[in-house]
Amino acid sequence: MVEIKGHEADRFIQRPPAHVYAYLVCGVDAGLVSERVRKIVTRSVDDPADPFQLVRLEGDSLAGDPQKLADEAFTFALFGGRRALWITAGGRNFAPSVEGVLKTPPTDCTIVVEAGAIKGEAPLRKLFARSQVAAVLECWPDTDQQLERVIDEELSLADLRITPAARQMLIGLLGADRLTTRAELAKLTLYAHGSGTVTEEDVETIVADAGAVALDDSISAAFSGDHDALTAAAARAMTATDPGVLMTLAARHAATLHRLRGEIEGGKSIDSVMDRLPRGIFGKKRVALATQLKTWNAASLLQQSERLANTSRQVRLDYRLAHELTMRALWAIAQAARRR
Numbered sequence: 001m002v003e004i005k006g007h008e009a010d011r012f013i014q015r016p017p018a019h020v021y022a023y024l025v026c027g028v029d030a031g032l033v034s035e036r037v038r039k040i041v042t043r044s045v046d047d048p049a050d051p052f053q054l055v056r057l058e059g060d061s062l063a064g065d066p067q068k069l070a071d072e073a074f075t076f077a078l079f080g081g082r083r084a085l086w087i088t089a090g091g092r093n094f095a096p097s098v099e100g101v102l103k104t105p106p107t108d109c110t111i112v113v114e115a116g117a118i119k120g121e122a123p124l125r126k127l128f129a130r131s132q133v134a135a136v137l138e139c140w141p142d143t144d145q146q147l148e149r150v151i152d153e154e155l156s157l158a159d160l161r162i163t164p165a166a167r168q169m170l171i172g173l174l175g176a177d178r179l180t181t182r183a184e185l186a187k188l189t190l191y192a193h194g195s196g197t198v199t200e201e202d203v204e205t206i207v208a209d210a211g212a213v214a215l216d217d218s219i220s221a222a223f224s225g226d227h228d229a230l231t232a233a234a235a236r237a238m239t240a241t242d243p244g245v246l247m248t249l250a251a252r253h254a255a256t257l258h259r260l261r262g263e264i265e266g267g268k269s270i271d272s273v274m275d276r277l278p279r280g281i282f283g284k285k286r287v288a289l290a291t292q293l294k295t296w297n298a299a300s301l302l303q304q305s306e307r308l309a310n311t312s313r314q315v316r317l318d319y320r321l322a323h324e325l326t327m328r329a330l331w332a333i334a335q336a337a338r339r340r
Contacts, residue, residue, distance in 0.1 A: 003129055003136040007146070012135065013039050020135050022102055024128040026089075026115040027139030031179030036137060037086065037114045044084040044110035053083050059113070060090035062097040069097040073106040082108045089115035095123040102131045142175045150181060155198065158189035162198040165284075169203045200284075215246055219253045220288045222330040223296070223304075225337030230330055243326040244315045250330065251308040257292055258301040265298055295340050304333055 004012045013036060025037050045053040055072055062069050072085055087094075101111060118125045128134040142150065151170055155162055162170075170188075174181045184207050191206045192198045204213055217233035237246055260273050270293055274286065296304075311329040315322045 003138065006138060006140050007143075009036060009137045009139070010039075012137070013043070016135070019133055021105060021109065022098075022111040022113075022128065022131065022134040024113045024115065024118075024125060024134065024136045025139065026113075026118045026125070026136070028117045029139045029141050029176075029178055030116065031177035031181070032139040032142070033114055033116070035178050035182075036139060037112055040110065040112050041084045041086055044112075045082050048084075053081060055083065055085050057085055057087045058090060059087055059094045059115075060092045062087065062094040063090075063092035066094075066097045066100075069094075069111075070100055073101045073109050073111065076107075082110070084110040084112065087111070087113045089113055089118075089124070093123055095127050098124065099127055102127065102134055105133060139178075142178065142181065144171050144175075147171050147175050147181070150178070151185065154182065154185040154189060158193065160189055160192055160198055161196065163200060165200045166198050166203045169200055170207065173203070173207050215241065215249055216285065218246060218330065219250045220285065220292075222250065222333040223253065223257065223292045223337055224288055225295070225334050225340075227331065227334050227338075230334050234327060234330060238323060238326070243322040244312065246326055247308055247312040247315055247329070250333075251305060251312060254301055254305040254308055257289075257296060258298055258305060261293055261296060261298045261301055264293060270294065292337075295337055300336070300340070304336070307332065 023037075023040055025033050025040070027033055041054055042048050048054045057069070057072065069085070069087075075083070098111075098113070113124070113128075115124070120126070120129075125136060128136045148167070148171065151162065151167065151174075170185075174184060188198060188202060188206045192202050195202075214233050214236035218230060218237045221227075221230035221233055234246070263273050264270060270290060273293070274290055277286070277289070307329060311325050314325050318325075
């Protein structure tokens with residue numbers, strides 16, 4: 001059986017070919033691997049809670065007892081009906097245990113192997129990929145389009161809508177792991193229950209890390225010349241993290257602005273530069289960044305980068321003055337931005 005591409009996997013699981021009874025579900029997104037394995041076993045048996053219908057096995061134990069998988073695969077359920085074997089791969093190679101079962105199909109028994117990232121030349125993966133009765137489903141982190149579908153699915157179940165800005169914020173914050181994504185969406189829908197619409201403020205309150213938001217707000221306010229917003233955000237940021245971290249992130253922001261401004265001064269338009277930004281930069285953050293690119297030039301940003309680097313060194317040398325040094329540097333940047 002050929003390997004199933006990520007965007008085809010869910011449709012394949014819903015309508016698998018009748019002759020396929022063995023699945024290797026693997027990949028870097030452990031949450032998505034788990035979710036797809038559960039869908040397969042739920043579809044394969046009448047009652048997943050029945051231990052006679054769904055049997056859990058460890059790959060390492062199969063490696064030490066090659067006959068054990070065949071014994072389980074050819075055992076009939078106590079009260080009849082379909083069975084499934086859910087195998088969790090470990091560190092040992094149990095491909096020899098699987099090989100015999102793939103050559104001789106069991107009756108009404110589905111075999112599902114749950115694994116992490118497996119290279120194409122690994123014995124287990126090659127065995128599944130070459131078999132006519134098996135399928136390999138590799139699970140990668142969700143694309144933006146897949147994330148949108150998951151978001152819409154969870155919100156529709158809660159009878160909620162979502163604003164475009166909130167949707168973009170969610171896409172930037174989620175996606176590394178499917179189970180984590182669903183857990184965060186569950187918290188969000190519970191928080192927004194009864195409101196009818198999920199807003200950007202809801203996402204910021206429930207999903208975004210408050211400390212990280214305060215750090216971003218502090219840096220953005222400084223480079224935008226907003227003293228009041230800077231004072232409020234920096235107070236929140238430095239209760240959640242070390243002033244040195246704030247200086248490091250501010251220096252990184254200055255370096256990013258310097259690079260982007262250099263491209264603009266080299267002849268590129270702001271729109272073309274903004275279009276190539278990572279997906280995590282959206283909404284108010286994207287608007288602020290565009291304004292900063294219009295406010296500053298490359299030479300002045302280089303000066304601010306040097307200021308932040310010097311302050312970072314001073315903070316490390318005398319932590320007692322870290323708060324004061326950090327705020328002085330950020331206020332100086334904000335003042336320079338206002339002058340510009």
